[in-house]
Amino acid sequence: MYKSTGFISFVLRRFTGVALVLYLFMHIWVIGGANSGAETFNDRMEFLGSPLFRIAEIGLLAAVIYHAFDGIRLLIVHYFDVTEYRKSLFYAAFVVSVILTIAGGLPILLHALEG
Amino acid sequence: MNKSANVITHDVIVVGAGLAGTWAAMIASREGVTDVGVLSKLHPLRSHSGAAQGGIAGALNNVRPVPDTGPRGPLEQIPPGDDLIDSWELHMFDTIKGSDWLGDQDAIEIMVKDAIDIVYTYEHMGCVFSRTPDGRIAQRRFGGHSAPRANYAADWTGHVLLHTTHEQALKNGVKFYSEWVALDLIVEDNVCKGVIAMEMQTGQLVTMRAKAVMFGTGGYGRAWKITSNAIANTGDGVAIVYNAGVPLMDMEFVQFHPTGLYQHGILMSEACRGEGGYLRNKDGDRFMEKYAPDKMELAPRDLVSRSEQTEIDEGRGIGDDGQGIYLDMTHLGREKILERLPQVRDIALNFVGVDIIDDLCPIQPTAHYSMGGIPANANGQVIANAAGDPVVGLYAAGECACISVHGANRLGTNSLLDASVFGRRSGYAIAEFIKGGAALPEIEGDHLTRTQARITRLKSDPASGKGENWAKIARELKQTMTDDCGIFRSDEGLRRALQKVKELQGRFANAHVMDKSNRFNTDVLGAIETENLLTFSEVIVSSALARTESRGAHSRTDHTKRDDEDWLKHTMAHKTDDGTPELSYKGVNIDWEKYPPQERKY
Amino acid sequence: MTNKKITVRIQRFNPDTDQKPYLQDFEVELAQGMTILDALHLIKEDLDGSVTFRRSCRHAICGSCAMNVNGQNMLVCETPLREKIDKNGQITIRPLPYLPIIKDLVVDRSSFWAQYQRVKPWLIPPDNVPEKEFRMSAEEVAALNDAEHCIMCGACYSACQVIALNKQYIGPHALLKAFLRVLDPRDADPRARLDDLDKGDGVYRCHTIFNCIDACPKGLNPTKAIETLRKLAMKRQAFEAARKERQKTLDKPVN
Amino acid sequence: MRIFLLQRYTAVALLVFLTIHMVVVHYPPGEIHFSNIADRLENPLWKAIDIAFLFAVLIHALTGAYMVLTDVERFDRFKRALAGIAVIAGVLLFIYGTQTILAF
């Protein structure tokens, strides 16, 4: 296993990407409840409303934020000649993701604990 | 014979995938000989041609010294229409003078004329040369050349040439046997019939039959302790051919390069001096003023190396052992060094921790180039004796060959040229030979078994207490060659060396390897390479001992003058039945009208 | 200077006799200016002749000796032993990762060379070859310098995780070579090259992992070359036209 | 290779859509009910935006999944079949999802 920041970013990106795809499928199915009317929709939402799922949502948020900022990083590399700063770019994307995850996750956590 | 699966047949087999071998294969296949196999003990791109840094000679007339700044002034491109300063004639004269008149002038003429075309051909094939402002190939000065005619690609010229040529050969569909080692040559009744080779990956021995065999196996600097040569440059081809009964020519002429990295021997390209670097002794003096006041650091290599060695011997060397000299490039400036000599800078940084931009770099003379080798004519055809009779179907070019364009001393950048030009010419000659209806000769003897026996012997443990590690023998040989057959030689030293080589040969009979396996056995390879070193070192020492004069790279402290009366001739060494070399001599091809021998002064 | 003993851990494996690779320790005395390759030679010549590795030029130009030292790919011939000793006085040498092992530190680079050949590494010259040289500007040469300097050592290739997953991927070394030919003003068919690179195993299989840059002992930048090729592949028609235009003046002075 | 481009372009689109989605739908966090979604989707512009979002995310996700699979040499051999599955799945999910959006 050849370890490096590049490798870590690659694994995280893949992992979050695939997780998001799986979530997307579930998400479409849940919301798709609306096809059979408001009842089904609210039932399926109820199912997701449990505190456990709420906390899992923080993971989801982390995944989406990291994946997005890593994606932005790749787009920057594609359009600008910045390969020299590859390590800093990764750290930047990672740190920003962590901060935003905390910022976004805290309200969710509080809400989950309340509810 | 011809019994088992371990026989491979090609029209042409080329041993060696450096510039010489690759050119030959590429040309032969382009000329319609489609069945060409090239074997190389290294992957082709690992060949030592790729290490050449400085350039390839050719009188293209692209640059000149700025008018009125003298011959050592800064260079500029020659404006279109202006007078040309260079010509093949001038290149020829420089080469002859550099060779100390031992070069064969007919071959030199062919080479320098072809030079211009071969450089353009390289460019057309895709080499990325450095450029003049108007887009022509850039040229720099090189030692012994009276005009700037070293065509270069930064300081990785050989690398660029080798990769380009290899790629062209691939394009032509040449089959490469990568990491196959030639062990023996099959010559019967003066007809070459093939080689015995080992596939490294399996350890399998194979008889390779062919209508024509070509050798381009490179140099043999590895017989010395300090050398610029790759670890694989063990002169296998030279030894193999000699063992098969073909003579070797001018083996005593081995060039020592003035600027090997101190204690490593790794080459600091001559381009360092070409771009204006100085040599300084312990006291900081530019001592070349004493030895070559005119050309200074750009005098030919043999002269500069001897000057350095004299300084060292007289106690003005540097370093722990006093064997070093300073190369001073600090006045060239960061920009020039980074642009023209980036690789050289990296080497010094990595291996001795010196940044040549700011500091003096320790260097010392290093065994570099073998002028001698397998005697061949200008078509690459190997000759069997002083009369020039050919060995049917055997060709050689490049550093392993002695077509004798370098005579007693090679000029820098002339050897990439030599390997390219005569590799190409061999290719044409081989194609003609095959298309002329050459038949596949039958092999009579059982060569494979004999070679196999050598390997089995190495792998079997000798009687207790007698066994010896081959590496130890190799080390002792290198020490001996350095001490007694180096830059300065004497009757006494050479006799000592000869005795030592014989002793080591005797000991090799009990040498053995630790690795008994078949797969990729580099231990066996190392032992065989050592055996080859021992074989041709004896020829070098014997030839040097016999030549009682100083000429070019061969410098005798007991015979300090050149002696045209007795020694204006090539040495030919045949292997006799008892294994010792028998020397005979062959005249030098000289145009007495145009290029009669003169004193060689710089 | 007191001489220090170093433990060199070498990964051993002979597929004919061993079940799986294992590490073997050797003691070496650290000497002034010693490279990792020097240490390997000492071990081979004095301690165990069966330790197997490739090398030739010993100054970072032939590309034979790329290996994995303490987890990073590098040329052992140019790397001082001193620099790679960890705090336990150890150094660990393994073969290049992700490639089949032939023996000990020698790997099978077949797929590496196959990809190199796939990109047709040779120049495709235009029809109007001049009598003398093609004229190229210093900038045109400078653009090619990096790619031209690749020594085909494989350090980048064997550090790339995409290669670990899929040997059909062309790989950083061969894409760098392709870059060299595509950008060369003398090459007559950049279009066909870009068409090939545009396929599934070409430039888009690179996922910008950057290990190739980190691993390259020559300080080259395959990622940058790959990004450039991606952009060129998108506008290859225009690029082809520009090339045709440039080739009309290849025999003229550049300024 | 169009799918690479598709992935990159949809990535940019997703950046926009996802930000909107997060801010509008999920912030502040709270119960999501049929009714509050239906309120928002009254506006046909929101319907259009959500359909475009769905379209982009499906393309991005499925090309992504396709890439993850075909990057592995063993699956690369089935790339035609995988592409087929991805297209069919994409179309079906798009129809299903669009129905959902229109159902509000």
Ligand SMILES: Cc1cc2nc3c(=O)[nH]c(=O)nc-3n(C[C@H](O)[C@H](O)[C@H](O)COP(=O)(O)OP(=O)(O)OC[C@H]3O[C@@H](n4cnc5c(N)ncnc54)[C@H](O)[C@@H]3O)c2cc1C
């Ligand atoms: C450091 C250095 C710098 C140099 N710089 C310059 C320069 O600037 N200009 C210049 O003109 N010259 C230069 N030279 C000299 C020049 O590089 C060589 O003379 C020339 O490249 C030799 O080419 P070749 O084809 O004969 O051999 P090589 O390139 O050495 O090739 C030998 C081939 O033979 C193969 N081989 C060897 N033995 C066997 C065997 N037993 N079985 C199978 N295959 C075998 C090897 O694998 C290899 O492929 C330099 C030399 C050195 C050492």
Ligand code: HEM
């Ligand atoms: C802001 C939003 C997003 C951005 C900027 C973004 C960006 C990217 C980029 C640039 C890639 C290409 C990676 C590569 O070529 O190696 C990628 C891959 C991928 N994306 Fe996204 N993405 C985003 C959202 C999503 C979402 C919501 C999903 C899932 C539903 C997703 C799933 C995937 C998958 C599966 C991959 C393939 C994984 C890989 O190639 O490593 N992405 N993304």
Ligand code: SF4
């Ligand atoms: S790009 Fe660098 S690491 Fe890759 S093969 Fe070339 S020299 Fe080696």
Ligand code: F3S
């Ligand atoms: S490591 Fe591999 S994925 Fe691309 S950036 Fe380099 S080739």
Ligand code: FES
């Ligand atoms: S031995 Fe040639 S690159 Fe290291």
